[in-house]
Amino acid sequence: MSTAPILITAAALHEALTGPGADRVRVLDVRWRLDRPDGRPEYEAGHIPGAQFVDLNVELARHAGPEEGRHPLPSVDELQAAARRWGISDGDTVVVYDDLNNLSSARAWWLLRHSGVSDVRLLDGALRTWTEAGLPLESGAAALPAPGTVSLSYTSLPVLALEDVAAFADDSLLLDARAAERYRGEVEPVDPRAGHVPGAVSAPTTENLGPDGRFLAAPALRERFRLLGAEDGVGVGVYCGSGVTAAHQAVALALAGLEPRVFVGSWSQWANHPELPAATGPNPS
Template sequence: MSTSRVTTTVTQLRDALASGQPPLVLDVRWALGDPYGRDHYTDAHIPGAVYVDLDTELAAPPSPEGGRHPLPRLAELQKAARGWGLRQGQPVVVHDDLGNTAAARAWWLLRYAGVAEVTLLDGALGAWRAAQLPLESGIPVDPEPGDVVLRAGGLPLTDADGAAELASVGLLLDARAAERYRGEVEPVDPRAGHIPGAVSAPTGENLAADGTFLSPELLRKRFEDRGAGEASRIGVYCGSGVTAAHQIAALTIAGFDATLFAGSWSAWSADPTRPAATGPEPS
């Protein structure tokens, strides 16, 4: 698996799992309002896949300053990754059952922490099912502990001040649904609206109807239409920093580097000193 790739196809994963050096498959079944990811995994998962709990293993406890899904401390992430059985230098393939919009948090975190070969299963679990590849049920035995060593800094990261700067001098993309960007609804966070100057780019528009990523050419046009071609720097946020990672994966496929505002709208909107814009326009 190439270190430059963002995605792995189901055929590539099937062949890699049958090889002498199989990747670690991480099942990050999570969706807002659905706390039963582990049950879904137990019902049916890719053989050998390890379940990863987004709320407890890929995030620190929520706080007004950090938002609903703050990044975990590196030592805690390394402990979790070793618990998954991740060995130093081992490739990783991550997926969920929701177009990889949750699994992208694992992809981003592991890339940030220095894991070179980590990819998203293109089309997520739905593509594996559609290919009629085998699934297993039940809870596997705990894997042998891994020995991976994680180091922060593999991908760029920013805070609320940096996000505000990107909105004014670069390009800041809001990956939430358009109605949340416009401030028409806000189901979970303290205030409705968006960061002034941010441009709406809903995460769902990164995907084709079958849940796979759009082609690099289509993704590039999508982001160029929102100003990515002229921007000196690009940042992304969402509600709590999870689906923003999916946007960064899509931008990477399109050939753009982007910075994550991990606290995202959940942290921004919890700070009464931060302004909020509403309506379809950036400001």
């Protein structure tokens, strides 16, 4: 995991955008949610000045068959082309945010770091902290930046492939970042089967946040994950429904000083392979 800072405050972002070196700061607005996947109307109603809208379904994922899950990674060439459209060049600082506690923008954070962008930060507390600070918003579409020149490669962060997940859950700690009722199999609003990967431990990623939507302090996160089983020498993996909020949990794990493996296909991929077992109830198996 990169040693670059993970979070940035609204005040620090405002200073970066208005001070020396502002031309090397790129801001991305990644508004998306399961029940309203097109976040562009909200973006156009008001966004951080200069922020480029990022379409999670189109630019941070690719379309594929259900056996790959709902949000498989885009090809690195597709992601590189999008990043250049956003104006990103090597050495830039990239700040990402959304209006939902960074549950969707974390996908951009993880994906850009995985592809080799070393300085990617989440606006801690998301757009709410910017507006609560009385900082300005811009409406409509931001002006397009000059094309960037960044070069990307999927080599930077560890991942779990479908064929690795069962053995990993047996030998290491696999966390399920979804809401607890989905983990238990009581509800399943999207995917073809309910339940969880056998051996996985329930760890809703929303519990990594305080009431203000900001991440808990690193010691509190370390203690949370220790109680879930993240002892010294134990590998940690994470999945969610489709690989979006798993990235949010990956942020929390990184803040806690851990190096998580993300199962990108997540439950949406596992559930579309009927030969794989599904566990239900509150316990891992």
